[in-house]
Amino acid sequence: QKEVEQDPGPLSVPEGAIVSLNCTYSNSAFQYFMWYRQYSRKGPELLMYTYSSGNKEDGRFTAQVDKSSKYISLFIRDSQPSDSATYLCAMSAPGNQFYFGTGTSLTVIP
């Protein structure tokens, strides 16, 4: 079983839609949960990170972590064409290496 599972998509939505991206994981030691955005031909960039369970909001983006279900989500409100990218979830335990999901490809259609 993979440490982190992520639906690869692709996901295609109209501009203005709410987007929901999800990952599940198996290692209960993970405490740090991250979402990276990767544009074509670029390296991943950190979008949001959350420690332990709960929600975190940053503008149009909301990250949720449910440790009891081992499930994390990223919501994008009022999606824009500039949000078109691959979104990678990542997680780590304190002082340990990072584990990444396979990434979900998102296209926002104007």
Add this chain to the structure above:
Amino acid sequence: EAQVTQNPRYLITVTGKKLTVTCSQNMNHEYMSWYRQDPGLGLRQIYYSMNVEVTDKGDVPEGYKVSRKEKRNFPLILESPSPNQTSLYFCASSLSFRASYNEQFFGPGTRLTVL
């Protein structure tokens, strides 16, 4: 500008011809890491380094070597490349492995093709 740089960005080579991909960061970060990214497999860690002269294997270290002689540089060495090492490679760095959480900064990637 704070950044992680990699060279070359694109490389086509043949089986068995030794190559080195350089990685350099200007943020005085202690922790550096190499990943490969393949379709359907995501980012997988090859090697990482917690500080100068300290390196350790990640999930997929076979066929790769690294060294960390200076804090800013972390080259990836393929002594005898094979076609299954054709991939997109990323170098990343973060401030310190001692902290509970560190943001990782990624380089722009090196696309390697081994014929």
